[in-house]
Amino acid sequence: MTGGYMGRILFVNLSTGEIREEVLEENICRDFIGGYGIGARIIYDRQAAGVDPLGPDNTLGLITGPLTGTPATTGTRYQAVGKSPLTGGWGDANSGGFFGPYLKFAGYDAVFFNGIAEKPVYLFVDNGKAELRDASHIWGKDTYETEDTLKAELGRGVEIACIGPASEKLSLISGIITRRGAAAARSGLGAVMGSKKLKAVAVRGNQKVPVADKERADRLRSEQIAEMRTPVAGGQSFIERFHKYGTSSGAHRSALSGDTPVKNWGGIGVVDFPEPDSLGGDNAIANLAGRAGCWRCPIACEGRLKEGTGEYRYPAGTRRVEYETQASFGTMCLNNNIESVNMANHICNSYGLDTISAGCTIAFAIECYENGLITRADTDGIEMTWGNHQAIVAMTEKLAKREGFGDVLADGVKVAAGKIGRGAEQYAVHIGGQELGMHDPKLISPRRPSQPSAARYQADATPGRHTQGFGPSGFRGHFLNAAGLCMMGQMAADPTKYLVGFMSAVTGWECTMDELLKAGERIANMRHVFNLREGINPIEWQVHPRITGNPPQEEGPLAGVTADIKAQVYWNLGALDWDMITAKPSRRKLLELGLDDIARELWP
Amino acid sequence: MTSRGSCGLKPDSHRLNTSWYEGSRRGQEWKYCPMFRCVVGVFGLPREVTELREVEIELEDGARLRDIIAALRREIPALEGDIICAGEDRLTDNYAFNINGRFYQDENELQVRPGDRVALLLLASGG
Numbered sequence: 118m119t120g121g122y123m124g125r126i127l128f129v130n131l132s133t134g135e136i137r138e139e140v141l142e143e144n145i146c147r148d149f150i151g152g153y154g155i156g157a158r159i160i161y162d163r164q165a166a167g168v169d170p171l172g173p174d175n176t177l178g179l180i181t182g183p184l185t186g187t188p189a190t191t192g193t194r195y196q197a198v199g200k201s202p203l204t205g206g207w208g209d210a211n212s213g214g215f216f217g218p219y220l221k222f223a224g225y226d227a228v229f230f231n232g233i234a235e236k237p238v239y240l241f242v243d244n245g246k247a248e249l250r251d252a253s254h255i256w257g258k259d260t261y262e263t264e265d266t267l268k269a270e271l272g273r274g275v276e277i278a279c280i281g282p283a284s285e286k287l288s289l290i291s292g293i294i295t296r297r298g299a300a301a302a303r304s305g306l307g308a309v310m311g312s313k314k315l316k317a318v319a320v321r322g323n324q325k326v327p328v329a330d331k332e333r334a335d336r337l338r339s340e341q342i343a344e345m346r347t348p349v350a351g352g353q354s355f356i357e358r359f360h361k362y363g364t365s366s367g368a369h370r371s372a373l374s375g376d377t378p379v380k381n382w383g384g385i386g387v388v389d390f391p392e393p394d395s396l397g398g399d400n401a402i403a404n405l406a407g408r409a410g411c412w413r414c415p416i417a418c419e420g421r422l423k424e425g426t427g428e429y430r431y432p433a434g435t436r437r438v439e440y441e442t443q444a445s446f447g448t449m450c451l452n453n454n455i456e457s458v459n460m461a462n463h464i465c466n467s468y469g470l471d472t473i474s475a476g477c478t479i480a481f482a483i484e485c486y487e488n489g490l491i492t493r494a495d496t497d498g499i500e501m502t503w504g505n506h507q508a509i510v511a512m513t514e515k516l517a518k519r520e521g522f523g524d525v526l527a528d529g530v531k532v533a534a535g536k537i538g539r540g541a542e543q544y545a546v547h548i549g550g551q552e553l554g555m556h557d558p559k560l561i562s563p564r565r566p567s568q569p570s571a572a573r574y575q576a577d578a579t580p581g582r583h584t585q586g587f588g589p590s591g592f593r594g595h596f597l598n599a600a601g602l603c604m605m606g607q608m609a610a611d612p613t614k615y616l617v618g619f620m621s622a623v624t625g626w627e628c629t630m631d632e633l634l635k636a637g638e639r640i641a642n643m644r645h646v647f648n649l650r651e652g653i654n655p656i657e658w659q660v661h662p663r664i665t666g667n668p669p670q671e672e673g674p675l676a677g678v679t680a681d682i683k684a685q686v687y688w689n690l691g692a693l694d695w696d697m698i699t700a701k702p703s704r705r706k707l708l709e710l711g712l713d714d715i716a717r718e719l720w721p
Numbered sequence: 722m723t724s725r726g727s728c729g730l731k732p733d734s735h736r737l738n739t740s741w742y743e744g745s746r747r748g749q750e751w752k753y754c755p756m757f758r759c760v761v762g763v764f765g766l767p768r769e770v771t772e773l774r775e776v777e778i779e780l781e782d783g784a785r786l787r788d789i790i791a792a793l794r795r796e797i798p799a800l801e802g803d804i805i806c807a808g809e810d811r812l813t814d815n816y817a818f819n820i821n822g823r824f825y826q827d828e829n830e831l832q833v834r835p836g837d838r839v840a841l842l843l844l845a846s847g848g
Contacts, residue, residue, distance in 0.1 A: 370765060373764060373765050374766065375765070375842060560844055562817065562824070562845070563824050563825060563828075564814070564826050674819060676819065677819070677821050677838060678819060678822045678823075678824075
């Protein structure tokens with residue numbers, strides 16, 4: 118087997134208890150790299166169309182990349198994949214931490230689950246051996262307790278990926294959690310894990326990830342870290358900036374510049390939320406106890422808080438909020454109380470919720486309340502008004518527990534709007550069922566017209582995602598994600614030097630950037646054809662008019678701006694060689710990418 | 722709350738702040754030179770740097786985007802470096818003007834007209 122891969126994958130049938138090991142073939146690695154690339158290929162091949170995402174036939178995969186657990190800087194990540202119960206189409210989610218590297222140290226590149234266990238179980242992968250164990254004693258526990266309990270039982274050197282009570286109760290906006298809040302949160306894959314009665318995956322091992330040219334990989338790592346430590350604009354280096362604040366330095370600032378959405382996407386920062394400073398910058402790290410990082414990451418952008426001592430008593434060790442959470446529970450709700458955002462973050466992490474979707478759903482509920490669609494009688498007496506931080510925290514807890522009105526909200530805005538009725542759909546901002554990432558796509562750089570901002574929210578296989586790309590500008594990101602690297606960390610990288618360099622040094626393939634981009638394109642097509650087979654055409658996904666600016670805002674930095682989403686979508690469909698009506702990739706394109714079997718299916 | 726800066730456009734002339742006429746530099750003839758005021762809204766990081774919410778600039782009829790940048794660079798030195806390229810009438814990579822709902826970064830010859838809605842902003846941030 119080539120470097121970077123352990124060469125083995127696990128298939129676990131939770132209905133029968135059978136655990137089967139397969140060899141990971143080099144051709145699939147070369148074509149699909151890892152992560153959601155390999156995941157999309159394997160699930161497409163082995164799963165029928167139309168399965169119930171929460172039923173036994175849906176396959177859930179946890180997959181690393183070839184650079185995960187290697188000297189490649191920021192090679193820390195794994196991806197969860199499966200059919201999404203939130204969108205009904207392809208689902209994936211990405212997370213850093215330690216779980217990805219440790220899965221490889223335990224001997225495997227990936228583990229796939231199907232079936233449903235008779236009673237709650239967890240999978241323990243211990244240095245090349247895997248077994249299912251009873252999880253009745255941790256079923257119902259939050260993610261912190263689950264991790265603590267399993268680590269105490271299994272001993273040192275174990276890493277845990279688990280679900281919380283929200284996933285057990287099949288919340289469609291729940292995710293998979295490691296290390297108290299490193300979340301593979303999007304696409305509702307926590308609910309898939311919950312539906313299988315799979316509480317956790319524990320991994321441990323001391324196997325080395327093979328590296329074809331370790332000296333070269335180590336040299337590249339040293340050079341990249343030195344670049345990251347070089348001061349740039351403002352005199353701060355990339356590492357200094359991210360180490361100090363993580364991603365939390367900016368939401369308050371970018372709410373005023375039009376990037377961060379405000380008031381459930383319906384507001385204007387400078388008008389509706391003119392004093393956001395308490396949300397970000399030094400305020401976000403005021404209660405910081407210390408900093409930490411993912412496995413061997415030189416940036417270490419994660420922050421841990423001291424115990425909350427004021428109105429909000431979150432426990433010591435709660436994660437400092439990230440940008441997306443500051444925005445979803447802060448600017449989106451007109452809430453500038455950072456301690457309440459910390460508390461909401463803690464609730465989401467411990468119950469296992471996606472903070473983007475949960476915060477957006479709370480903002481949606483507030484707007485419904487403010488407009489009289491729901492009253493205190495509906496909300497269990499909670500006054501859901503803009504900026505009411507006590508209400509935001511109280512309702513988040515109800516959502517996490519599916520308690521009272523929280524049960525209405527627990528599956529995100531699309532389902533909640535359907536339950537509420539009375540025109541609530543007008544306030545439900547989502548695409549294909551998924552709430553959007555916290556960047557306003559109306560902002561688009563004229564210097565980068567080929568990078569569609571609004572269209573990527575609509576047309577990626579997992580709609581509403583801000584970390585994915587659509588069209589040729591997304592190919593690099595697909596490679597980077599599939600390889601197991603951190604998108605934030607690699608913002609400081611020279612892509613040709615480091616992405617090509619690390620892939621070549623670790624795998625032993627002498628790669629070119631063209632090859633890696635082609636792999637990214639193949640991955641984009643594979644995820645997309647999964648959706649086509651499910652009957653999903655992304656062109657038909659409706660985009661909320663607030664997203665495109667229709668009508669445009671009348672004041673502020675985005676005054677007058679309407680995103681030309683049709684132009685973005687159709688330009689990129691052309692560049693991808695996908696049909697302008699059916700979105701089917703052309704036969705020629707599929708053959709060019711070596712997807713001959715898909716070409717035969719789509720063009721019989 | 723509103724801070725309001727004001728800067729004349731012509732680098733060498735304080736007369737331009739109020740005058741609708743100017744002397745030809747080359748001769749003694751006077752020519753008609755209509756002026757208009759352009760208010761540039763300042764958002765995000767540029768607002769933090771300048772501590773201004775808007776800047777009022779007096780422009781000659783036929784003025785271009787580069788004239789706005791030149792005036793901003795000259796009158797608000799804090800913008801030079803991170804936001805406006807040092808020594809150049811050009812925005813750095815992450816900044817743009819929103820003019821009537823369209824973003825402009827490199828179109829320095831774009832003509833600005835009376836009544837245009839102009840904003841200076843950071844194009845992206847966050848995580």
